[in-house]
Amino acid sequence: MKPGGVFDSDKIKASIEKLEKESFSEGFWNNRENSEKVMGKLNKLKKRLIPWETLLSQFDDMYELFQIANEEKDESLTDDIEESLQVISKKYEQLEFMELLNGKYDSKSAFLTIHSGAGGTEACDWVNMLLRMYSRWAETHNYKIRIIDLMEAEGGVKSVTIQLDGDYAYGNLQGETGVHRLVRISPFDSGARRHTTFASVFCSPVIEDEIEFEIKPDDIRIDTYRASGAGGQHVNKTDSAVRLTHLETGIVVQCQNERSQHKNKATAMKVLKSRLFEFYSAEKEKEQEKHAKEKKDISWGNQIRSYVFHPYSMVKDHRTKYEVGNIQAVMDGKIDSFIESYLKWNWSGM
Numbered sequence: 487m488k489p490g491g492v493f494d495s496d497k498i499k500a501s502i503e504k505l506e507k508e509s510f511s512e513g514f515w516n517n518r519e520n521s522e523k524v525m526g527k528l529n530k531l532k533k534r535l536i537p538w539e540t541l542l543s544q545f546d547d548m549y550e551l552f553q554i555a556n557e558e559k560d561e562s563l564t565d566d567i568e569e570s571l572q573v574i575s576k577k578y579e580q581l582e583f584m585e586l587l588n589g590k591y592d593s594k595s596a597f598l599t600i601h602s603g604a605g606g607t608e609a610c611d612w613v614n615m616l617l618r619m620y621s622r623w624a625e626t627h628n629y630k631i632r633i634i635d636l637m638e639a640e641g642g643v644k645s646v647t648i649q650l651d652g653d654y655a656y657g658n659l660q661g662e663t664g665v666h667r668l669v670r671i672s673p674f675d676s677g678a679r680r681h682t683t684f685a686s687v688f689c690s691p692v693i694e695d696e697i698e699f700e701i702k703p704d705d706i707r708i709d710t711y712r713a714s715g716a717g718g719q720h721v722n723k724t725d726s727a728v729r730l731t732h733l734e735t736g737i738v739v740q741c742q743n744e745r746s747q748h749k750n751k752a753t754a755m756k757v758l759k760s761r762l763f764e765f766y767s768a769e770k771e772k773e774q775e776k777h778a779k780e781k782k783d784i785s786w787g788n789q790i791r792s793y794v795f796h797p798y799s800m801v802k803d804h805r806t807k808y809e810v811g812n813i814q815a816v817m818d819g820k821i822d823s824f825i826e827s828y829l830k831w832n833w834s835g836m
Contacts, residue, residue: 498535502528530593534584541577548574584654586829591691592657597634597760599647603665603684607641612668612683614642615817620659622819624650627658634753635740641674647739647757649692656691661828663689664790671796680796684789690760701759707731708751713742730754737761791824793817806831 505528508514515521548570555563587593600616602609624631629652637644650659665686672681713727727742728750739761741754793813794800801816801824802809808827810816816824 502531586833587654587657594656595651595692596656596659597690599688601645601686605683607674608683610639610642612685619817658825659689662687665788667789667792669794690764728754730758
């Protein structure tokens with residue numbers, strides 16, 4: 487039994503040994519920033535290695551029991567062996583899946599932005615449906631959800647940015663970036679005609695102070711405006727909402743969730759850094775088109791996934807070709823199968 491994916495236990499053990507040796511070096515704890523960084527890496531590697539070692543130990547125990555039962559022709563142990571094998575197999579699949587989440591920032595929390603395409607009320611309702619889908623998914627995985635920016639419109643939401651806090655939120659949701667297509671009989675059409683609607687989704691990691699580039703004051707334009715909303719606590723009487731425009735790239739982010747302009751600016755800056763990280767990473771890797779999917783037209787031909795309510799029921803990912811017929815379950819947040827199929831497809835080299 488060998489760990490799957492890209493797991494290399496010898497390489498990980500060597501890295502752990504090197505970091506542990508560094509942690510015992512003279513003066514190591516005098517540099518708090520460096521020591522915390524090293525210990526963070528060490529704990530992350532151990533967290534990755536120990537579950538595999540535990541699983542291999544359980545497999546060895548089970549195999550030893552199997553050999554004893556086989557030699558002694560003892561069928562009374564059959565149920566115990568089969569039960570152990572099922573538990574081990576399930577754990578193996580879980581660990582193998584986690585090996586797909588080994589990108590530098592896969593373990594981070596995530597920002598998720600959804601924008602409506604053309605289509606007025608129908609498009610805004612589609613954004614609202616996607617927001618509900620991702621919120622339901624996040625709740626089942628115990629992620630904390632915080633609305634960073636919300637632009638409401640007739641029939642739903644024109645655009646929204648949320649922060650999902652928890653381990654591997656970005657790693658799981660990175661494949662959701664792209665255009666999502668809805669086909670259904672519109673509830674807003676008195677003629678009960680079929681409509682095709684689009685919305686774009688963009689996911690980026692919450693990496694805060696780990697970003698290796700500086701944003702100078704001259705690099706951005708700051709605009710303040712009055713927060714909008716449906717009323718009550720969502721509406722301020724002062725210009726507390728903040729919009730940041732990065733002049734070089736044209737990336738725009740905004741935040742109106744907090745009552746304080748200072749807090750909104752700080753949150754918007756965090757989102758901007760995250761978006762710029764994605765932009766510059768794509769530029770560095772010479773794969774701008776692949777990683778900056780949010781710049782594609784929100785229209786026919788660019789969709790990564792289609793959600794068809796009529797004339798049949800189906801959700802299909804156009805990259806992996808994975809599809810399911812229970813569209814209501816998907817809209818209720820059951821998207822793990824799409825996430826897993828994307829990660830396997832992406833890792834295999836597409």
